[in-house]
Amino acid sequence: MRFVMAITAVLIASGTLDSMLNRASAADPYRWCAQYGGRSGATNCYFVTLGQCRAAISGLGGFCRPNPFYTGSPATHRRSQRYR
Numbered sequence: 071m072r073f074v075m076a077i078t079a080v081l082i083a084s085g086t087l088d089s090m091l092n093r094a095s096a097a098d099p100y101r102w103c104a105q106y107g108g109r110s111g112a113t114n115c116y117f118v119t120l121g122q123c124r125a126a127i128s129g130l131g132g133f134c135r136p137n138p139f140y141t142g143s144p145a146t147h148r149r150s151q152r153y154r
Contacts, residue, residue, distance in 0.1 A: 102123040
């Protein structure tokens with residue numbers, strides 16, 4: 071019985087680890103981060119364009135910086151050629 075429980079625990083742990091690694095390796099499409107209130111303030115890294123980031127900090131203070139976890143360009147939705 072202990073052996074079965076140990077094998078079950080290993081399988082659950084490996085499945086959890088695999089899902090965590092897959093999530094961590096997914097592309098981060100957000101190129102810009104807003105840093106509010108200086109270096110110790112809040113950070114929001116959900117901006118595709120610099121303009122979006124600047125609009126978010128407008129009137130609040132802070133600055134925009136490149137997202138250190140940015141891994142690629144965002145997926146774009148393209149229309150089919152036959153509908154153009």
